[in-house]
Amino acid sequence: MTEPLLRVDRLTKRFGGVVPADAITLTIAPGEVHAVIGPNGAGKTTLIGLLSGEIPPQQGRIHFDGVDITQLPVYRRSRLGLARSFQITSLLAGFTALDNVALAVQAHRGHSFRFWRDARREQRLRDPALAALDRVGLADRAGVRVERLSHGEHRQLEIAMALATQPRLLLLDEPMAGMGPDESAQMVRMLQKLKGDITIMLVEHDMEAVFALADRLTVLVYGRIIASGDPVAVREDAGVRQAYLGEKDSGQGARHG
Amino acid sequence: MSASLEQRSLGAASGTRWTAGTAVTVAVVAALALVPLYTTLTGNAFLLTLFTRVVILAIGAVSLNLIMGYGGMVSFGHAAYLGIGGYAVGILAKEGFGSGYVQWPVAVAASALYALVVGALSLRTRGVYFIMITLAFAQMIYYVAIGLDRYGGDDGLTIYQRSTFGGILDLNNKTVFYYVCFAILLAGIYLVARIVNSRFGLVIQGSRANERRMRAIGFPTFRYKLVCFVIAGALCGLAGALLANHTNFISPAMMHWTRSGDLIVMVVLGGLGTLFGPLIGAVVFLLLEEGLSRLTEYPDLILGPILLCVAIYAHGGIEGLLRGGRRD
Numbered sequence: 093m094t095e096p097l098l099r100v101d102r103l104t105k106r107f108g109g110v111v112p113a114d115a116i117t118l119t120i121a122p123g124e125v126h127a128v129i130g131p132n133g134a135g136k137t138t139l140i141g142l143l144s145g146e147i148p149p150q151q152g153r154i155h156f157d158g159v160d161i162t163q164l165p166v167y168r169r170s171r172l173g174l175a176r177s178f179q180i181t182s183l184l185a186g187f188t189a190l191d192n193v194a195l196a197v198q199a200h201r202g203h204s205f206r207f208w209r210d211a212r213r214e215q216r217l218r219d220p221a222l223a224a225l226d227r228v229g230l231a232d233r234a235g236v237r238v239e240r241l242s243h244g245e246h247r248q249l250e251i252a253m254a255l256a257t258q259p260r261l262l263l264l265d266e267p268m269a270g271m272g273p274d275e276s277a278q279m280v281r282m283l284q285k286l287k288g289d290i291t292i293m294l295v296e297h298d299m300e301a302v303f304a305l306a307d308r309l310t311v312l313v314y315g316r317i318i319a320s321g322d323p324v325a326v327r328e329d330a331g332v333r334q335a336y337l338g339e340k341d342s343g344q345g346a347r348h349g
Numbered sequence: 350m351s352a353s354l355e356q357r358s359l360g361a362a363s364g365t366r367w368t369a370g371t372a373v374t375v376a377v378v379a380a381l382a383l384v385p386l387y388t389t390l391t392g393n394a395f396l397l398t399l400f401t402r403v404v405i406l407a408i409g410a411v412s413l414n415l416i417m418g419y420g421g422m423v424s425f426g427h428a429a430y431l432g433i434g435g436y437a438v439g440i441l442a443k444e445g446f447g448s449g450y451v452q453w454p455v456a457v458a459a460s461a462l463y464a465l466v467v468g469a470l471s472l473r474t475r476g477v478y479f480i481m482i483t484l485a486f487a488q489m490i491y492y493v494a495i496g497l498d499r500y501g502g503d504d505g506l507t508i509y510q511r512s513t514f515g516g517i518l519d520l521n522n523k524t525v526f527y528y529v530c531f532a533i534l535l536a537g538i539y540l541v542a543r544i545v546n547s548r549f550g551l552v553i554q555g556s557r558a559n560e561r562r563m564r565a566i567g568f569p570t571f572r573y574k575l576v577c578f579v580i581a582g583a584l585c586g587l588a589g590a591l592l593a594n595h596t597n598f599i600s601p602a603m604m605h606w607t608r609s610g611d612l613i614v615m616v617v618l619g620g621l622g623t624l625f626g627p628l629i630g631a632v633v634f635l636l637l638e639e640g641l642s643r644l645t646e647y648p649d650l651i652l653g654p655i656l657l658c659v660a661i662y663a664h665g666g667i668e669g670l671l672r673g674g675r676r677d
Contacts, residue, residue, distance in 0.1 A: 171567055
């Protein structure tokens with residue numbers, strides 16, 4: 093058994109009476125795509141917030157590549173190779189697509205206390221940014237301002253920004269949210285290409301996408317993990333069927349919430 | 350508010366093109382450069398005094414625009430730097446240090462230090478809390494100045510000798526002084542132009558657009574914003590040193606909160622986050638104020654509605670209107 097890239101031990105977060113993370117314990121091995129599913133309010137986005145450092149936990153520890161990162165601020169975790177995308181598109185308005193991604197590159201290429209040179213002419217920022225845009229299929233939209241991109245393109249740009257930080261673990265918060273079937277399929281193909289290069293934790297409602305991509309599957313309900321393991325086995329798990337998948341046919345169609 | 354955010358950042362994405370805005374900007378700068386020539390020919394000394402004041406306050410507006418327009422940090426205490434810079438000159442002059450080589454660096458350093466303290470505390474908050482904290486600090490400095498009995502307290506202090514520069518520059522010559530102020534203004538605008546397109550400037554503008562995302566992609570945004578805040582404070586402190594030299598007088602009124610408001614109005618009027626907007630805003634605001642105060646006892650009655658119209662109908666300020674007022 094290889095050392096896990098991410099190890100989460102009994103991570104707990106309470107907001108008043110709500111417990112979106114109740115002693116969550118999970119590991120993610122290098123190279124795997126680990127999907128996290130669960131009904132609305134299960135604590136999926138909170139989990140990503142805890143892992144990326146935006147939300148401080150009350151208990152528990154997070155180890156990333158053997159380093160305890162529980163107390164590290166967001167930007168330090170990003171430096172270590174932890175990147176996230178946002179469920180509700182979170183881009184830099186007023187900038188072009190390329191600017192957005194180039195800033196993500198810049199954050200990881202030395203400090204930014206440089207006051208004189210035109211950063212938009214630094215090829216060592218622009219070239220990797222263009223490469224990341226190309227990877228998500230947005231290269232021909234590089235010069236377009238964020239406001240003029242479509243919703244689907246926003247979602248692709250989200251991923252490109254995260255990729256540009258050269259992450260070792262990518263936390264994707266519902267990358268298919270609000271997408272039509274064609275766009276979803278395209279996103280799945282894109283993520284399949286990333287598979288193997290980057291370890292991914294995928295929070296997603298789209299079951300088709302989950303079963304197409306995931307090596308392992310964790311089911312979260314009210315802040316608790318009720319099942320975790322091989323996706324097919326988890327799907328057949330009686331408890332999961334009852335608690336989450338219910339009568340709904342888990343193998344079909346996209347659901348968004 | 351979000352519409353104005355988008356409008357503002359037009360400058361962030363699009364390059365400079367030759368537009369009506371550019372033409373007006375060139376005309377304003379050229380006109381300002383020729384003011385001393387005009388006043389010499391016509392013998393209208395008052396006009397030179399007025400425009401010296403316009404240029405100095407424009408430096409303050411350019412400085413405020415760096416943090417407010419590009420960085421989204423709405424400081425409601427920017428006049429404090431005018432006061433600190435001015436008092437640095439006035440206090441040193443009274444204590445026998447007349448050299449500009451001493452006075453001006455002290456004015457800049459004192460303002461930078463004050464900005465560092467205020468920024469370190471206020472930048473941990475945002476929105477209306479940030480506005481209130483910057484205002485509270487400025488009020489504190491205002492009352493400190495009132496308490497400085499040795500330096501005139503509430504009445505202020507006359508400066509008998511303008512900053513000396515060892516025979517190289519004679520600031521008592523009004524034309525020389527005007528051109529010194531004008532050169533510093535242009536240098537300030539150039540500085541801002543370099544900064545906003547640099548790595549540092551993109552981080553600042555990115556933090557205005559979406560600070561949460563900036564942190565997520567790996568930027569410790571606080572320290573960049575703090576340094577930006579200090580740069581702006583230092584530049585406005587220099588404007589304060591110029592203002593004290595201009596009026597040969599310092600008083601707490603230099604940093605009254607309404608003066609901070611005036612600076613904000615100049616920036617918004619001219620165009621937030623545009624390079625020459627603050628200059629145009631300062632020219633229009635101060636000339637309107639001057640002109641209206643001759644026409645009526647209540648200039649604010651006319652100035653107010655004009656500002657209201659700009660705020661409602663022209664999100665990009667005058668710069669934005671001239672650029673074609675595109676709002677998408």
